[in-house]
Amino acid sequence: MPSFYLRFVGSDTLPKSLSRREVEECFGLSAEDILELRPPRFRGTARLGAAVQLVMLRATGRHPDALSGLPPVLLRHLTSTLGMSATDIASVTSLYKDRDTRFEHQLWARRRVGFVVLDDTTKALLADTLRELSASAVSVNDLVHQSEHWLFERRLVLPGDRTLRDMARTAFAAQEQAAIETVRSGVPREHIDRAIFHAFSKRSGPGGHTVLEWLRTPPGKHGQLTLSEVTKKIECLKALHVHEWKLSAIALNRLKAYCQEVVNRSPSATKNLSTAQRELEMVCFLYVTLLEQTDLAAEMGARRLTDLYRKASGKVLKKQADSSIDLRAERVKLKAILYDKKMTAEQIVTEMRKLVPQNEPDFAGTRAQLVREALVKEEAPRVAALLNSLGILEIKGEASDKALRQLKLLRDLAKRGAASLPEGLDVSFA
Known part of the structure; x- marks a missing residue:
């Protein structure tokens, strides 16, 4: 099913701004549903209650027990579809006079949709799945969201948010502890201590910013100065031996999530974290920053090279255009000398040799050769600056x-x- 139709999975509240189109697409009743909901099996508000149980379970994967309010547009759509008069009932609770009727409607809705309640066996399977999903999840909320979709795809009624969130916290904490162990085993202790000390130290120059603040500063506009700044960051990180760290056991999504945590908070807040958490997040931040800066340097280098080639190519085109004008002018002069009846043959040859000297450069290269020559003679300082900047990259x-x-x-x-x-x-x- 397209993700557009899954955006309400796991929801226990519906937005008041729910549109009519969203109701029709995600909370609609089919002709078979309407036949199932006809009297005498369902009457009055019970008929509307059963319809709400059905569409909510089908769209969210949950029974609407805790739903405090129903959007008016949803109520209008259901009553209109069922041929009932409009109602101002605003909650699921007010649709039922007793609990048994509500449970009976929930059982009917589960059978109608093909959902089953989570039991001990499927709960253990969910716990195993959460441990697997936690390897790439970026947060507990992300893990809860993934687990909700996992249950929905297997036609299992989603348990309460607290139940799922507690299971997700347990799995996420286990994975976070594994990440801490990966950092401790994959990064030498002296590297960690030196890197963190250097990151929180003041950087020389105006402003008094820390190295951490400098590293997380986004790049400026495309140009040689920005490329030089990027390569300085790469040099700084490689001097801390970040490129030697072994963190492949941590999923890239998790690495980026830890990195983003450092970016989103102030350096002082990161410094006040517990020792294990600070080491984990700072190591991931420095590692991901090196990856990003390396990619950025390669991308900017390619753009810079394209700019240099474009400029050299433009100069070659201009020279070729100028030379073609000169050739046309020379052709007119040659023609005038060649057909001058007042001149002898010897005089014609002498004048033509003056017009086309023997020691004139004779180069009939291809356009690519001309562009290379322009790069060497006219763009040499910029080419050298580009090569020097990219020289820090290790190409393997x-x-x-x-x-x-x-x-x-x-x-x-x-x-x-x-x-x-x-x-x-x-x-x-x-």
Whole structure:
């Protein structure tokens, strides 16, 4: 079923702003439902009560026992569909005079929809599922939401929110303890202490901000200065050995959730957490920040490279356009000299040689060659700045990969300070 039709799963209250379309799509009655709800089996307000039990169970997975108020648009739709007169009844409780009738209607609704009540066996299965789901859940609320959908898909009546929330807290706490153990085993103690101390220390420069505040500052607009700032953050995190930490046992969603907790609160509030919780959240924050900054550097580097290529390509196009104008002008001059009847053959040859000198550069390269030449001669400082910024990134892959071989060769030449390719170099893989 599309998620649009599942947005009320787990709800124990309905919004007062419920629209008529939402009622028709999620709380509607079919022709078979109307036949089932006809007298003499259901009469008066009991008929409306059974209809409410049916549509609420079908849309939310819960019996509407605790529902304090029913949206007027829902009541109008149900009474109109059932051919009943409008009512101003505002709650489920007021629809029933005794509890037995309500329980009877709930049993009928469960059989009609095909739901069953949660028993000890399915409750144990739910507990196992919660332990699995807690590995990727970002919070207790998220885990409760996932469990509600899990129960709904298996046609199980959702228990009370407190029951689900208590089970979710137990599973989430167990997973959080496992995450703490992962941090303690995957990150050396000296790395944790040094990283946290450095994160809460003041950063040199105006403003007096901490390193933590600097790291969580969002990037500015696209440009070389922003890219340089991103690479400084990567350098800072790599100096703390963050790239060596082993946290793969913690799901990425959970890592990002812990990271977001640090981002959303003040540094002083994070500093006042319990030791275990502070270490867990700070380690995840630094680790995720390194991942994000690395991705950002690669993305900005690609955009910067595209900008440089576009500028060089534009200059080449302009030069080609200018040269084509010069060639047309030279062609007119050549034609005038060649067909000048007053000049001898020797004079014509002499004038043509003056017009086209022998030592004139003769380059008929491709457009790609011209663009490369423009990058080398006119954009060299910007290209060098880009390469220096991206040099901090470690590029890994298969040793036989062509691009990786090219990168290794260029980096080796750069370390040796070479300004050109050595003689006899095999460039067949380029």
